Amino acid sequence: MNSGAEDGVRIGLSAVVMTLKARQAVVLTTPAEDGARALPFGPFDPLRDRTFERALRDFVTAQTGFRLGFVEQLYTFGDAGRASPRATPGPERRREVSVGYLALTPDAAEGEVHDARWDAVFDYFPWEDRRQPADPALAEHLKAWAGRDEARLTRVRSLFALTAENRWDEERVLERYELLYEARLAxxxxxxxxxxxxxxxxxRPMASDHRRILATALGRLRSKxxxxxxxxxxxxxxxxxxxxxAGAEAVSGLSLHKQNFRRGVERTGLVEPTGRMSSTTGGRPAELFRFKGVDAQTGAAPGLSLPAQR
Incomplete structure (x- = not known):
């Protein structure tokens, strides 16, 4: 595929780099020209870059000083009329198609590097943190937008669990953001x-269509x-x-039942005790565990159940 000069399209790469910091899910962001925050983002040059992933790794390190570990491709974003993503600068103003990637790391490097920083994910999606009381004003704005349109009302009630019949589905992050965009609440x-x-x-808004990409990443992570x-x-x-x-709660936005969560972890066989105790918990020393890793023969490793408080 060429650089896109003939068909007016340029390929860009966006990285959602997430970790946990101070018991919050955080995402690595960089400054944008309009003062908003942006995901690390750069163009793909087919003449210079051998692969998308290699190009992604290089520009993320150049922009933030951070070296990526494991990454996986999320989705390709290119809707017209959504600044998805922004048009390129200069007279050609080519439409840009962005390939999004998700990267997870246990290392939130302290301090700002190259004006990059870690931002709390729920600063961008406060309605996704169900541990906090729901904003009644948001529900009222959504119902006012829906009016008497039954299809709209059904979407609002379902996505935001506004009635007892509707269960909150933490994975539908992108659908909720898209609804807010459609209702002009973004x-x-x-x-x-x-x-x-x-x-x-x-x-908080983000540059270009980056809050949409971040919503996709958060929904994917919650599912996984x-x-x-x-x-x-x-x-x-x-x-x-x-x-x-606390990490599971920070990602899911749910308050989890302590004993049920621990029983679920034990059933998976994913962790093992280290024989050491932590004295940094602020109370009684707590036992330290480590991840056992995937099964060497089958490669199997289950996820964790998320038993929410009722």
Whole structure:
């Protein structure tokens, strides 16, 4: 595939780099020209770059000083009319298609590097943290937007669990963000229409279509928690079970039942005691555990159940 000069398309690569810091899920961001935060982002040059992933690794390190470990491809984003992503600078203003990647790390390097920093994921999606009381104003704005349109009302009630019949599905992060965009409750919807956004819209905006990409990544990560041991890609080498639960809560946005969570961890056989105790918990010393890894013969390693408090 060529660079896109003939068909007016350029390929860009976006990286969602996530870890846990101070019991919060955080994402690596860089400054954008408009003052918003952005995901690490760079163009793919088919004449210079051998693979997408190699190009991604190089520009993330150049922009943030951070070296990526394991990465996986998320999705290709290229909807017209959504600044998805932004048009390229210069007279050609080519449409840009972005390939998003998810990277997980247990290492949140301290301090800012090259103006990069770790931001709390829920700063961008406050409604996704179900451990906090739901914002009644958001529900009212959504119902006002839906009006008497039954299809809209059904979507609002289902996605935001506004009635007892609707269960909150933590994996539907992107659908909720898309609904807010459609309802013009996302600043990016006003920006993409060339209009000033009203104040106090929920969540911090991001440059280009990067909040949409981040929503996709968070939904993917929440889903993977249940069938792959990805939580251990975010945690240090040794941990207490309380720290492991805090990490699961930070990603899922759910308050988990302590005893049921611990029983679930024990059933998986994913962890083993180290024989050491932690004295940094602020209370009684707690036993330290480590991740045992995948089964060497079968490669099997289950995820973790998320028993939410009722």
């Amino acid at each position: 600043p990016e919807a006003w920006r993409d229409a060339g209009q000033p956004a009203p104040p106090a819209l929920p969540g 928690l249940k069938y792959r041991p990805v939580l251990f890609d975010l945690t240090p080498g040794v941990f207490t079970l309380s720290q492991l639960q």
